[in-house]
Amino acid sequence: MRYVEITNSMRKNPLSCIFFLIGLVIILFVVATLFNLIFKTLFLNMEGFRDILNDPAVISSIWLTMYTSFLATLIAMVLGIPLAYVLARHDFFGKQIIESFIDIPVIIPHTVAGIALFSLLMKRGAIGGFFESIGIVFQDSMWGIVAAMLFVSYPFFVNAAKDGFASVNPNLEKVARTLGASQSHAFFHVTLPLSVRHIVSGAIMSWARGVSEFGAVVVIAYYPMIASTLILYRFNTGGLAESQPIAVLLIIMCFITFLAFRLASKKKW
Amino acid sequence: MLEIVNVSNDWNGIFALKDITLKVNDGEYFVILGPTGAGKTLLMEIIAGLYYPDSGKVSISNKDVTQLPPEKRNIGFLYQDYSLFPHYDSRSNIEYGLKIRKVPKSERETIIEGLSSMLDIGHLMDRDVTTLSGGEQQKVAMARALAIRPDILLLDEPFSALDEATRNRLIGDMKELHKKERITTVHVTHSQEEAMILADRIAIMMDGRIVQVGEPKEIFYKPENLEVAKFVRIENIWDVDVIENSDKGLLVRLNGYEVLTPPYSKEIGERARLLIRPEDIVLGSGENTSARNRFMGTVESIEYRGFFNMVRIDCGLPVVAAITTQSVQELGIEAGSKVGVFFKSTALHVVPI
Numbered sequence: 143m144r145y146v147e148i149t150n151s152m153r154k155n156p157l158s159c160i161f162f163l164i165g166l167v168i169i170l171f172v173v174a175t176l177f178n179l180i181f182k183t184l185f186l187n188m189e190g191f192r193d194i195l196n197d198p199a200v201i202s203s204i205w206l207t208m209y210t211s212f213l214a215t216l217i218a219m220v221l222g223i224p225l226a227y228v229l230a231r232h233d234f235f236g237k238q239i240i241e242s243f244i245d246i247p248v249i250i251p252h253t254v255a256g257i258a259l260f261s262l263l264m265k266r267g268a269i270g271g272f273f274e275s276i277g278i279v280f281q282d283s284m285w286g287i288v289a290a291m292l293f294v295s296y297p298f299f300v301n302a303a304k305d306g307f308a309s310v311n312p313n314l315e316k317v318a319r320t321l322g323a324s325q326s327h328a329f330f331h332v333t334l335p336l337s338v339r340h341i342v343s344g345a346i347m348s349w350a351r352g353v354s355e356f357g358a359v360v361v362i363a364y365y366p367m368i369a370s371t372l373i374l375y376r377f378n379t380g381g382l383a384e385s386q387p388i389a390v391l392l393i394i395m396c397f398i399t400f401l402a403f404r405l406a407s408k409k410k411w
Numbered sequence: 412m413l414e415i416v417n418v419s420n421d422w423n424g425i426f427a428l429k430d431i432t433l434k435v436n437d438g439e440y441f442v443i444l445g446p447t448g449a450g451k452t453l454l455m456e457i458i459a460g461l462y463y464p465d466s467g468k469v470s471i472s473n474k475d476v477t478q479l480p481p482e483k484r485n486i487g488f489l490y491q492d493y494s495l496f497p498h499y500d501s502r503s504n505i506e507y508g509l510k511i512r513k514v515p516k517s518e519r520e521t522i523i524e525g526l527s528s529m530l531d532i533g534h535l536m537d538r539d540v541t542t543l544s545g546g547e548q549q550k551v552a553m554a555r556a557l558a559i560r561p562d563i564l565l566l567d568e569p570f571s572a573l574d575e576a577t578r579n580r581l582i583g584d585m586k587e588l589h590k591k592e593r594i595t596t597v598h599v600t601h602s603q604e605e606a607m608i609l610a611d612r613i614a615i616m617m618d619g620r621i622v623q624v625g626e627p628k629e630i631f632y633k634p635e636n637l638e639v640a641k642f643v644r645i646e647n648i649w650d651v652d653v654i655e656n657s658d659k660g661l662l663v664r665l666n667g668y669e670v671l672t673p674p675y676s677k678e679i680g681e682r683a684r685l686l687i688r689p690e691d692i693v694l695g696s697g698e699n700t701s702a703r704n705r706f707m708g709t710v711e712s713i714e715y716r717g718f719f720n721m722v723r724i725d726c727g728l729p730v731v732a733a734i735t736t737q738s739v740q741e742l743g744i745e746a747g748s749k750v751g752v753f754f755k756s757t758a759l760h761v762v763p764i
Contacts, residue, residue, distance in 0.1 A: 316488070332496055
């Protein structure tokens with residue numbers, strides 16, 4: 143439920159004006175940080191920016207970042223949608239514990255998450271050895287990056303999807319059942335389509351969180367370098383001049399992707 | 412025929428159905444009437460197969476369906492909020508059950524055509540259901556439930572979300588529809604008016620139990636106990652002593668008056684409770700009448716309720732009478748007036764104390 147006072151203009155409400163001005167500080171903080179970075183790169187270091195556009199290491203690193211985050215989001219969706227549905231529709235013993243586990247990755251430092259994942263998934267780890275025997279290696283590999291991204295980003299997806307399912311009136315499913323739909327038909331034709339906005343929104347947030355991840359990834363898979371690792375590496379070896387243009391390119395790419403997803407999900411339902 | 416036998420269900424202590432037994436005949440319009448929280452919706456959902464009872468049996472046409480999933484029961488369900496699928500237009504909503512049943516397109520169109528003319532919703536077919544008014548949504552939801560040609564139609568408070576004028580119109584339409592189609596219908600409501608107008612029979616449900624089943628007149632005029640009497644708004648409830656029992660009826664003493672009731676099996680000296688509906692009480696000047704059951708009293712208040720007035724009279728015991736505005740004017744009744752209170756013996760009902 144969303145309550146908006148449509149007849150009340152903010153200008154006639156002094157408290158809202160003060161709140162707006164206070165809120166503006168945080169917006170200015172973010173805008174100033176990003177604008178400064180982008181302005182400096184595009185206007186003062188255009189040549190550096192052109193160079194990185196032709197740098198295969200940079201392009202493949204950004205592509206790898208987006209691609210691995212996409213894979214992590216896809217896995218979060220496949221595993222998270224059923225979980226989110228159950229959590230939204232049922233109360234059961236231990237539900238709160240499960241919900242706490244979902245939120246843990248948000249609250250623990252990401253290097254800690256990286257170390258935990260590493261000790262589980264490294265070649266000598268509890269299940270890393272098994273995966274290696276079937277050809278999936280996590281240590282310093284693309285799968286390690288996906289695992290780290292999945293770990294830190296799935297809470298965003300599951301929580302959004304859960305909110306989406308919870309917002310669908312359960313009577314719709316019940317009516318569908320009485321009209322002849324099986325449980326799965328009612329889910330796929332009624333509940334899922336009506337939750338699609340939340341699901342897409344959760345997927346975008348999850349993907350964005352994956353792209354921005356560094357701490358967990360760098361512990362389990364320093365190589366191949368994702369964009370954040372590469373930016374830090376270039377910052378350490380070549381300073382701002384070499385790292386800033388990559389950062390700007392990553393921001394632009396993320397922004398375009400983000401916008402494209404948002405527009406694509408702008409359908410009414 | 413729908414048969415519910417000894418159905419019990421405990422829903423985490425929030426709602427509980429306690430040993431419900433009901434029989435709804437083919438083509439009958441059966442109303443389950445009860446206050447909010449009585450467990451009416453849960454009972455409907457158990458009939459529909461959306462929940463399974465902890466114990467007991469549900470059968471349709473003599474076939475045990477207790478463990479059958481809802482999609483195999485062929486039951487039409489109309490919820491209070493209509494639950495139209497908001498991502499479909501009206502036509503697609505109505506078509507939903509037909510498509511699942513793989514009804515060919517031409518046949519689907521014929522069915523939809525028939526329903527849209529019967530319910531007068533042709534102009535709504537291509538409308539986004541979120542833009543429909545409450546009454547329109549109700550009709551589209553009804554068409555959707557009827558499209559599958561259900562064996563039983565379950566209506567859960569179908570008129571409660573509507574404004575009064577629309578409600579009255581749709582109740583009339585519903586009555587016509589039932590007369591024409593004779594679909595076995597179970598309708599739950601807390602509205603006595605709906606029950607009175609529509610029901611062939613009524614079951615009173617309170618606190619998860621069926622308290623009384625009967626024809627509307629029986630329920631409203633001959634409630635089985637005080638609980639039902641109060642629920643069906645019998646406002647005149649008096650404790651009496653039986654002083655004579657004959658073929659003519661019971662002679663009871665009520666606050667110094669002697670009152671004759673229809674025959675009941677009561678012992679002389681037994682205490683009982685006397686009930687009469689406010690609309691069965693007649694007011695007059697009180698002097699020139701031969702009515703046996705007659706009190707004199709003073710008007711305490713008159714409440715205007717639209718078509719009628721509730722007049723509260725102190726006759727040494729509280730009496731409530733429902734009389735028309737015209738009668739109030741003709742008798743010149745106002746607070747403080749002296750009036751005669753009359754009622755027929757046949758309008759009285761006696762229940763155990």
